[in-house]
Amino acid sequence: MRAIPRHALNAGWILVLPFVVLVGALFLGPIFNILWLSVSDPTPGLGNYTELFTSDSLGRILWTTLRVCVICTAISVVLGYSIAYAMVHAAEGTRNKMLGLLLVSFWISVLVRTFSWLMLLGRNGVVNSTLETIGIISEPISFMRNELGVLIGMVHYMVPYAVLPILASMQSIDGRVLQASRSLGATGTQTFWRVYLPLSRAGLVAAALLVFIINLGFYVIPAVLGGGKVLMVAEYISVQVLVTLQWGTAAMLAALLLFGVLALLFLMSRFMKLSTVFGGARA
Amino acid sequence: MHDKQFMRETLLEGAQAFQAGKLGRRGFLALCGMAGFASASVLAGRAEAAAGEIVMWNWGGQSEECHTSAIGNAFTAETGMPLKFDTSGPLQGKIREMVDSGNVTADVCDGDLFDAVALGKTGHLEPIDYSVVDKTKTIDGYALEFGVSIILYGYAFMYDTQAYPDGPPTSWVDFFDTERFPGTRSLYKWANGSLEAALMADGVEKDQLYPLDLDRALAKIKSIKDNTIYWGSGAEAQQMIVNGEVSMGMVWQNRGRSIETDTEGRYKLVNNGAIAMPGAYIVPKGNPGGPAVMKFIATAQSVPAQLDLFACLGMTPTNSEAIAAMAESDQPYSITSEQNFPNVVLNDPNWWGENTDTAVNAFLEAIS
Numbered sequence: 267m268r269a270i271p272r273h274a275l276n277a278g279w280i281l282v283l284p285f286v287v288l289v290g291a292l293f294l295g296p297i298f299n300i301l302w303l304s305v306s307d308p309t310p311g312l313g314n315y316t317e318l319f320t321s322d323s324l325g326r327i328l329w330t331t332l333r334v335c336v337i338c339t340a341i342s343v344v345l346g347y348s349i350a351y352a353m354v355h356a357a358e359g360t361r362n363k364m365l366g367l368l369l370v371s372f373w374i375s376v377l378v379r380t381f382s383w384l385m386l387l388g389r390n391g392v393v394n395s396t397l398e399t400i401g402i403i404s405e406p407i408s409f410m411r412n413e414l415g416v417l418i419g420m421v422h423y424m425v426p427y428a429v430l431p432i433l434a435s436m437q438s439i440d441g442r443v444l445q446a447s448r449s450l451g452a453t454g455t456q457t458f459w460r461v462y463l464p465l466s467r468a469g470l471v472a473a474a475l476l477v478f479i480i481n482l483g484f485y486v487i488p489a490v491l492g493g494g495k496v497l498m499v500a501e502y503i504s505v506q507v508l509v510t511l512q513w514g515t516a517a518m519l520a521a522l523l524l525f526g527v528l529a530l531l532f533l534m535s536r537f538m539k540l541s542t543v544f545g546g547a548r549a
Numbered sequence: 550m551h552d553k554q555f556m557r558e559t560l561l562e563g564a565q566a567f568q569a570g571k572l573g574r575r576g577f578l579a580l581c582g583m584a585g586f587a588s589a590s591v592l593a594g595r596a597e598a599a600a601g602e603i604v605m606w607n608w609g610g611q612s613e614e615c616h617t618s619a620i621g622n623a624f625t626a627e628t629g630m631p632l633k634f635d636t637s638g639p640l641q642g643k644i645r646e647m648v649d650s651g652n653v654t655a656d657v658c659d660g661d662l663f664d665a666v667a668l669g670k671t672g673h674l675e676p677i678d679y680s681v682v683d684k685t686k687t688i689d690g691y692a693l694e695f696g697v698s699i700i701l702y703g704y705a706f707m708y709d710t711q712a713y714p715d716g717p718p719t720s721w722v723d724f725f726d727t728e729r730f731p732g733t734r735s736l737y738k739w740a741n742g743s744l745e746a747a748l749m750a751d752g753v754e755k756d757q758l759y760p761l762d763l764d765r766a767l768a769k770i771k772s773i774k775d776n777t778i779y780w781g782s783g784a785e786a787q788q789m790i791v792n793g794e795v796s797m798g799m800v801w802q803n804r805g806r807s808i809e810t811d812t813e814g815r816y817k818l819v820n821n822g823a824i825a826m827p828g829a830y831i832v833p834k835g836n837p838g839g840p841a842v843m844k845f846i847a848t849a850q851s852v853p854a855q856l857d858l859f860a861c862l863g864m865t866p867t868n869s870e871a872i873a874a875m876a877e878s879d880q881p882y883s884i885t886s887e888q889n890f891p892n893v894v895l896n897d898p899n900w901w902g903e904n905t906d907t908a909v910n911a912f913l914e915a916i917s
Contacts, residue, residue: 330917389794496917505910508640508641509641509909511906
């Protein structure tokens with residue numbers, strides 16, 4: 267897109283102004299309210315934020331959240347990359363079928379998935395009872411109600427989110443570049459690592475960011491599949507709001523998540539143009 | 550705030566006039582427009598209440614039909630006011646938010662008595678009018694300024710009869726003994742009931758429980774942590790048992806009977822040491838239906854309503870006349886029946902009203 271000539275006031279802005287104001291007010295208002303709450307409840311000051319450094323349990327909850335999110339992001343992106351790679355190189359008909367399957371799993375409600383995993387991998391689930399019947403194991407394997415269960419559930423949920431941006435960036439790679447690489451003597455492996463991977467990097471970063479950010483706010487999957495032992499920040503916030511009424515702590519954690527995500531985007535913007543990551547413009 | 554209140558009152562009158570046919574639809578909508586309210590939100594909120602009805606805020610599922618059949622029908626027959634429901638679950642935080650926002654849309658919450666203590670103190674509740682509601686129709690000590698216990702639910706445990714053929718567990722001591730009774734357990738993850746159970750297992754007498762010794766309770770909870778999974782809702786607790794995930798599981802006592810039926814008797818309820826929880830009706834400050842809600846609460850105390858709630862939801866009556874009128878076959882499942890009552894702990898709503906935040910957070914830290 268060409269740069270828009272800078273008139274003092276573009277008429278278009280007047281048309282959208284009411285909506286900008288409306289969206290701004292409805293969106294920023296509550297956010298400021300949360301920020302305000304985090305420094306005013308129960309007493310004015312930064313007390314809620316100093317808790318971060320003094321409370322062991324907050325530190326542990328944040329660490330659990332971070333650990334689970336990083337592991338889940340890594341697995342989801344690797345799986346997503348492989349799937350996208352297979353899709354790009356499949357015949358058109360097969361690709362459409364694959365996309366269909368991917369979107370179906372994208373649309374299934376998180377609750378349905380969660381309970382399906384319990385049915386499949388629970389103590390008396392299909393997998394455990396089959397393995398026990400054919401005598402491979404004598405005690406059921408604890409897939410669920412622990413951190414492993416949370417990871418299985420979260421990765422399953424996040425893979426479609428990882429595939430879509432990677433797929434988009436792979437589809438825009440010019441196949442002739444790869445042919446050129448091969449014709450200049452690079453092996454298949456070299457072509458992948460030195461040509462294909464760098465060219466699909468934007469999609470990879472976008473997928474990792476998207477998956478990580480969504481992961482940070484996961485609630486249902488850790489609450490159910492973690493069996494109460496994997497306490498992540500979203501569930502903790504909800505308990506502070508609904509049960510213990512420590513709204514200041516909840517608001518502080520919410521603000522922390524918000525600024526964490528913004529900081530992440532900022533860091534990323536130092537290394538690459540965010541607009542290419544999110545497909546706003548073709549680099 | 551005052552102009553908001555004025556707008557609301559104007560709208561309320563408009564809505565009443567609209568209901569009575571004195572104001573046309575267009576006039577009413579114009580009024581809503583002038584007041585800056587979307588008509589839908591007005592109709593859903595204050596205006597609905599203006600039609601003279603009681604909105605009960607409960608937990609959905611079966612409770613909607615049970616509250617209608619047990620209390621709503623009798624109440625409507627007597628007063629002509631219909632009973633409606635908001636089934637989103639009146640957790641303390643939601644009640645506080647509703648009252649703080651100034652847009653109160655519920656008249657009575659199916660809450661806990663400790664909610665009445667916590668939220669009454671902070672000015673979020675209407676006091677109970679004991680000239681209408683009967684103090685003597687509940688358990689001693691469960692008629693508080695801002696809430697009255699209507700039914701008792703509770704925490705008890707169930708065990709897998711096939712896991713322990715040589716002798717079943719009979720108390721919380723057995724529940725916490727993973728040597729004699731191996732297998733996975735489940736506990737409630739928001740501390741309530743779990744703490745009392747742990748203390749009883751650790752040898753505290755049931756009349757010495759309060760104030761709860763948090764450190765001692767949490768040490769006991771941690772001692773079986775590797776063998777415990779935790780549930781957050783009654784449905785989840787039930788699932789853990791019905792799916793065979795646990796050999797012993799804490800449940801809401803009122804669900805015990807239906808789980809025994811669902812598992813065809815494989816899992817059995819143990820009421821010994823059960824913690825009776827006073828389920829209470831509480832009224833958010835500035836409730837739209839006004840004082841009529843007290844009549845509703847009084848209706849819920851009546852013997853037929855209490856017996857119906859027991860039949861429908863398994864919640865034990867608090868009105869002693871209703872307890873006396875219960876059938877012989879129901880006695881084992883009533884937490885306050887003659888056979889169960891001597892072995893049951895009565896939850897202290899004052900301790901929980903004061904200490905929920907500390908207890909829940911310490912509990913979450915211990916189990917996570």
